[in-house]
Amino acid sequence: MRDVVVIGGGQAGLAAGFHLTRAGADFEILDASDGPGGAWPHTWPSLRLFSPADHSSLPGRRMHRTDDGNPDAAHVVEYLRGYEEYYGLPVRRGVRIVAVERDDPDGFVVRAADGRRWRARAVISATGTWSRPFVPTCPGVGGFRGHQIHSAGYRGPEPFGGRRVVVVGGANSGAQIAADLAGHLQQSDGELIWCTAGPPRYLPDHVDGRELFRVATASVRSGSGRGVAELGDIVVVPPVRAARDAGLLVATPMFDRFHPGGVEWDDGRREAVDAVIWCTGFRPALGHLRGLGLSRVGGRVVADGPVVPDVPGLFLLGYGDWCGAASATLIGVGQWAKAAVAAALGR
Ligand code: FAD
Numbered sequence: 001m002r003d004v005v006v007i008g009g010g011q012a013g014l015a016a017g018f019h020l021t022r023a024g025a026d027f028e029i030l031d032a033s034d035g036p037g038g039a040w041p042h043t044w045p046s047l048r049l050f051s052p053a054d055h056s057s058l059p060g061r062r063m064h065r066t067d068d069g070n071p072d073a074a075h076v077v078e079y080l081r082g083y084e085e086y087y088g089l090p091v092r093r094g095v096r097i098v099a100v101e102r103d104d105p106d107g108f109v110v111r112a113a114d115g116r117r118w119r120a121r122a123v124i125s126a127t128g129t130w131s132r133p134f135v136p137t138c139p140g141v142g143g144f145r146g147h148q149i150h151s152a153g154y155r156g157p158e159p160f161g162g163r164r165v166v167v168v169g170g171a172n173s174g175a176q177i178a179a180d181l182a183g184h185l186q187q188s189d190g191e192l193i194w195c196t197a198g199p200p201r202y203l204p205d206h207v208d209g210r211e212l213f214r215v216a217t218a219s220v221r222s223g224s225g226r227g228v229a230e231l232g233d234i235v236v237v238p239p240v241r242a243a244r245d246a247g248l249l250v251a252t253p254m255f256d257r258f259h260p261g262g263v264e265w266d267d268g269r270r271e272a273v274d275a276v277i278w279c280t281g282f283r284p285a286l287g288h289l290r291g292l293g294l295s296r297v298g299g300r301v302v303a304d305g306p307v308v309p310d311v312p313g314l315f316l317l318g319y320g321d322w323c324g325a326a327s328a329t330l331i332g333v334g335q336w337a338k339a340a341v342a343a344a345l346g347r
Contacts, residue, residue: 001119002026004344005110007100007288008126009091010038011080011330012318015058015337016124017089023345028118029089030110032096032131036084037077039130044154046180047073050172050235051209051331058083059334069238070208076330097288100125100314108313122344124306125289126317129282129328136280140258147275151177154277157184164272166263169279170196170251175234177279179243186248193263193271196251203232205241209329217326284319306340315340 004020006013009031020027035041048070049056053063056071063071063079071079084091096113100123103109110118133150141148151173157180165185167178178194185192234240243249255263255271262273286294286301295302295310302308303323306315316323317340318333326332 001107001121002028003120004122004124004341005030005108005118005120006124006126007097007110008038008128008318009033009036009084009093010040010126010128010318011058012126012128012327012333012337013038013091013124014080014083014089015333016126016317016341017084017091018059018087018334019338019341020345021087021089023341023347025341025345027090027120029091030095030097030112030118031091031093032127034094036081036091038080039128040073040076040080042130042152043073044151044177044180045073045156046239047176048237048239049076049209049330050237055208055210056330058330059337061086063330097127099291100289101291102311106313122313122315124315124317124340124344125286127285127288128318129284129320131285132283133278134281134283135278138258139256143260144258144262144276145260146262146273149275149277151277151279152282157181160185160190160275161188162190163274164191164193164262166193166195166255166271166273166276167279168195168254168276169281170198170200171233171279171281172235173281174279175200175202175240175249176237177277178249179240181277182243182248183246192248193273194249194251195254195263197254200234200249200251201232202234202236202240202244205236207232208235208237209331284316286316289314306336307343313344315344 003025004027006016006029009029013029017029053065053071057063061083098113099111101109107121108123133152182192256266262271264270292311300322303316305324306317308314318327320328324336327336
């Protein structure tokens with residue numbers, strides 16, 4: 001019987017590991033991936049952090065600065081690898097947890113896909129969202145002959161040379177991928193069609209992850225609930241700024257349906273399209289908790305920060321603002337990890 005089992009060894013799981021180590025807890029981190037870094041090894045190579053390295057650190061250990069602006073995903077993977085090693089965190093890899101069950105009178109049984117089991121007094125779930133890409137339904141999609149991927153599968157512009165490509169989504173991944181593709185398509189006689197639900201809401205150019213974190217922190221302290229969403233959706237990282245200022249990021253309303261060779265709008269506009277890239281977000285990867293009967297409101301698990309009032313001893317960490325403001329960021333997850341660990345250990 002461990003004090004705590006942490007499910008997921010990305011940035012959130014490691015932040016929990018840091019505080020558990022400090023508290024002298026008996027714990028283990030179980031991670032489905034074969035290597036360190038959580039979602040970061042799977043993002044597209046040109047992805048840049050919203051903030052410089054000194055504003056992208058987990059508790060205890062600073063991320064090294066980079067000479068060429070905000071760090072890329074590879075830099076984050078190396079940082080997380082080093083973090084794990086430095087603190088000697090007990091991460092067990094290649095373990096996919098499929099179920100968490102109550103183990104009366106007070107504790108849990110955590111079951112892996114290969115049949116292994118762990119028992120713990122508390123469980124911190126930190127499985128992220130990357131494994132649950134969300135794609136909305138759209139009329140006619142079944143008959144579309146072109147290629148479709150989600151942003152989770154995007155690896156760079158090269159395969160799209162000379163193609164007519166629709167990018168769907170007006171938030172950060174949509175803007176960053178549209179910016180990544182725009183120049184490449186222009187040079188290769190392809191075409192970018194960037195579809196967004198409304199006009200893109202760029203944050204002011206000077207606002208980066210530092211400012212977003214400041215606003216999120218102030219919102220928590222004041223209890224105002226005024227989050228970063230009021231400021232805008234898109235952080236104007238340098239590649240987005242360059243593409244926007246060059247006039248390459250022109251948004252058009254979302255199409256209404258597919259036809260076999262492309263997409264069309266209710267006003268009669270029709271476009272031939274080779275590929276669609278869905279930048280339509282992710283959902284929390286919580287399938288392993290389904291047996292616990294968690295209450296949901298509006299499709300979302302009821303949580304008070306990382307605490308799940310329904311299930312004493314269970315904590316949700318890093319999934320987004322709904323379980324802790326800025327908890328889905330490197331700089332923001334530490335405070336929620338600390339709170340989850342204190343509650344898990346009853347301190
Ligand atoms: P993940 O990194 O997804 O790690 C979860 C881990 O849990 C993975 O290793 C996974 O294998 C494992 N796992 C999943 N299911 C199971 C299971 N059933 N059993 C066992 N293990 C499991 N964040 C920032 O801080 N700064 C930024 O600038 C930034 N920019 C971003 C830009 C874009 C375009 C996007 C899409 C995201 C950005 N993010 C940024 C957010 C960041 O990528 C994620 O929020 C972050 O990776 C979440 O960390 P996590 O530890 O919660 O989850």
